[in-house]
Amino acid sequence: MSRIAGALAVLLTGSLALEGAALAQSGHAGHGASVAQPAPAEAVGQRRILYYRNPMGLPDTSPAPKKDSMGMDYVPVYEGDVAAPPATAEPAPMSAGPRKILYYRNPMGLPDTSPVPKKDPMGMDYVAVYEGEEAGAGVVAISPEKVQxxxxxxxxxxxxxMGRQVRAVGTVQVDERRLFVVAPKFEAWIEKLHVDTTGATVRRGQPLMEVYSPELVLAQQEYLVARRAGGSDGLAEASLQRLRNLDVPEEDIERLRRTGKASRTLVYRAAADGVVLEKAAVRGMRFMPGEPLYRIADLSQVWLIADVFEQDLGQVQLGHDAEAVVNALPGRIFSGTIGFVYPTLTAESRTGKVRIELANPEGLLKPNLYATVNLHNEVVxxxxxxxxxxxxxxxxxxxxxxxxxxxxxxxxxxxxxxxxxxxxxxxxxxxxxxxxxxxxxxxxxxxxxxxxxxxxxxxxxxxxxx
Missing domain, CATH: 2.40.420.20 (conserved putative lor/sdh protein from methanococcus maripaludis s2 fold)
Known part of the structure; x- marks a missing residue:
């Protein structure tokens, strides 16, 4: 008889649980999907059911009986089974000062909520979500304490x-517009060198070398013969023009007119100021027309060729200011302007070349010096x-x-x-x-x-x- 009575008690308990679940579901359907409905609290003996937990131990709860994806019934959690104050058995939402608590979320960010306060498997309290905090997709409300x-x-x-500084690196180069090459237009022999070292500074009109050229001596004699003949001045003038075409200085032509004597050697002079970068002339050597003997550069203004990364090239514009710092001259800043942006790109380094023109009156900037560049640009x-x-x-x-x-x-x-x-x-x-x-x-x-x-x-x- 005792076994039969026990079985009847179990059946009665099950029927009461199902009836409570049906009432909870009907109440839910009548008032829409609202978390404000009370969690089921059914009488089972002298204890009440607080909620139902996942039978596999997953962080998932339900206020009403349900089954998981495998068809297993959720396990009821009775009053007294969890370490929580008596108020935890009250349904959600519950009042918390002026705001209402809608539900509690997992403190570790897992997709798990609870209608009543609880702890996760690590013993951390679930976080309360208040009314108004859930409104709007992604909108978040934070308490002043948490903001601080x-x-x-x-x-x-x-x-x-908006302005932007583009940083780049580069090297000092010779201004190609200020580069000169001494390459006589006649055949001759060098008898004396006045500038005989590389790196020497020369001035316009300064003697570079004395040369002997049979062609120049013959042209001078032709002029003197034509002048002595007393005939047409056209022949004499043609001889002088030939000397001019061979780049004989006008002062030497005037001396020929004045003295009436042909000079055996000619003093070849520098055509511009600058520094001798290369010297091929050697005393006693014979050179042919067009052979380069000196390479002279005017370094009063130089170029700084900077390598600008591909993503920064769009910010570089002609005429904008630039500042350069040379490693060999710490503490000195050289200012210039962007004079040219080269139309090609270096495939290996994905950089483009930008030419910056720098004044160099003191001659401190020397070719091939390494420099760091800041390019100033007004983006907006x-x-x-x-x-x-x-x-x-x-x-x-x-x-x-x-x-x-x-x-x-x-x-x-x-x-x-x-x-x-x-x-x-x-x-x-x-x-x-x-x-x-x-x-x-x-x-x-x-x-x-x-x-x-x-x-x-x-x-x-x-x-x-x-």
Whole structure:
């Protein structure tokens, strides 16, 4: 008889549980999917059922009886089975000061909610979600204490012009427009060298060498014969013009006219100021027409050829200012302008060459010196809406900023970005001047926002079953 009585008690308990579940479901259907319905608390002996947990130990609970994906019944959790104050048996939502608690979420960010306070397997308390915090996709509300703890800082969205410095490296080169080569137009022998060392500084008109040329001696004699003949001046003038065509200086031609004597040697002079970069002339050597004997460069102005990375070439414009610092001259800054952007790109280094013209009156800048360059550029001349770069959350596919919509409330907002310079990002769409954006701790808030969005997706389906 005792066994029969026990069985009847079990059947009675089961029927009461099913009846309670049916009543809970009918109440849910009558009032819509609302988390405000009370959690079932059925009399089983002298204890009440607080909620039902997943039979496999997963972090998933339900306020009403249900089955998991394998068809196993959820296990009831009775009053007294969990270490929680008596108030935990009350249904959600429950009042917490002026706000109502809607549900409790997993403290580790897992997609798990509970209608009553509980702990996770590690003993951490579930976090309460208050009324109003769930509204809006991704909107997150944070208490003032947590805002202070995270170190959240915001700034007003404003307008400003934007400039940018492009850093590059380069080498000092000779200004090609100030390079001269001494290559006589006649055949001759060098009898004396006046400038006989590489690196020597020469001035325009300074003697470089004395040469003997049978061709020049013959041209002088032809002129003298034509002048003595007393005939037409055309023949004499033709002889002088021949000397001019061979680059004989005008002062030597005037001496020939004045003295009436042909000179055996000719003094060849420098055609411009500069420094001797190369010297092929040797005393006693014979040279042929067009053979280079000296290479002279005027270094009063030089070029700095800078290698600018491919992604920065679009920011480089002609005429903009540049500053160069040479490793060999610490503490000295040389200023110049961008004179030319070369039309080709170096495939190996993915850099383009930019020519900067630098004045060098003291001659401190020497060819092939290594230099670091700062190129100044106005990226956005007219004031535009900008935010600090730290305010932008760039996922690669979209750009987001966190906009402060109220005290402790932050809304992720997708924006379209433009140029970047001076630590700021131009915003072409999505923000207005005067709004406040988060510039510090925004990654933490964004993680919280994504968590809320995830919980909203999981919780929506879960609440429909409650």
């Amino acid at each position: 703890k995270l170190g959240v800082r915001t700034e007003l969205v404003g307008r400003r012009a 001349r007219e004031p535009a809406v900008v935010v600090p770069e730290s305010a932008l959350l760039d996922t690669g596919r979209r750009q987001v900023v966190l906009v402060e919509t109220g005290e402790g409330r932050y809304e992720p907002r997708e924006v379209k970005t433009g140029a970047r310079a001076d630590g700021y990002v131009q915003i072409s769409a999505g923000l207005e001047e005067g709004e406040r954006v988060v510039v510090r701790a925004n990654f933490l808030i964004d993680s919280e926002s994504n968590l809320r969005a995830a919980l909203s997706g999981f919780g929506g389906g879960q609440h429909q079953h409650q």
